[in-house]
Amino acid sequence: MSRKIAWIAAGGLAATLTACPARTPSLPNTPAPIHVPPGCEKNQTGEYHHAENPAFLYFGEDDGGTLTLGVARAREGLEGPGDAGTTVNIVLQRTPDGFVGETRSTTFTPSGTACPVRFPTEATACDDKGLTLRSVAATSIDENCRPAPTGPNPQWKEQRLVRGAPDAGASDAG
Template sequence: MSLSLRSLLVLGALPFATLLACPARSPSSGGTQPEPVRIPSGCESSQAGEYHHVGNPAFRYVAEDDGRTLSLTVVSARLDGGVGGSPDAGGINLVLSRTPQGFVGETRATGFNVSGNPCPVKFPTEVTACADDSLKLRTVTSTALDEACRPPPSGAPPKWTEQVLRRGAPDAGVPDAGMP
């Protein structure tokens, strides 16, 4: 074999040797990448802290945020606008998660059926905006309940309402506007 033919064989084998020297790719887990989390701008940072309802400052909230889930608990509000020192165990809680479908979750509360008996209720809720000084929420605010504490099979569609929570204590002298 001549030197030129040997050189051609070596040069021809280089691409195969390069492929053999490349590390093997590890198989991906599940074969697909997880969907990206889609949340409003500004909601990536922690929303932990104290808030009050803009429409009714007597309703104050304590928010805990672990980076994935935001939990807001209504702190006991009195008719005179005062606030109790601890969360009301039978009160209202909002639990929202940062997901590919948005910053979504539910409001958990106690409602009453047509007979006046207490019933646990859950309303769909979502965060629509986060700012340094506020949170904007969109939530269903009411539903009818039958004797078994279930929504009736037919009836009016749920009514969605925007709620705004402002960070910190309300300004002094702001009157109570009723239920949020």
């Protein structure tokens, strides 16, 4: 009988081992590597102005992962905000897919309804002199603040932001 018990014990042990799934050691969640244009990994905090229209000023805050650019339009002789009271912000995040995010703004329908809009935006270059951004420049919306069913396709445009305040003699191009 001792042979019979040995076979039963061996069979029970084999059944137990094959019934339990193998446990793989859990690895810590490692984030995907960040891929941004050269220079964009550096802190981009600071003041900028638009290369083609220095009346547009940008104030950047960078926490190492997200860059937020507040946009203001400076015009001499005007009281109150130079941007007609609308707020424009550019928010970019350093991700595995690039230095990407959106421009957030408010636009108005023909009847005057204020509509929040968001335009895809990405940084394509960062250097000591400034930033180059690529963004959808315009969009069409209907009276309900939804994308219009007809109208032009979104057009992408590059914008160059230059570090520092513009020259005192710079004029407003529009």
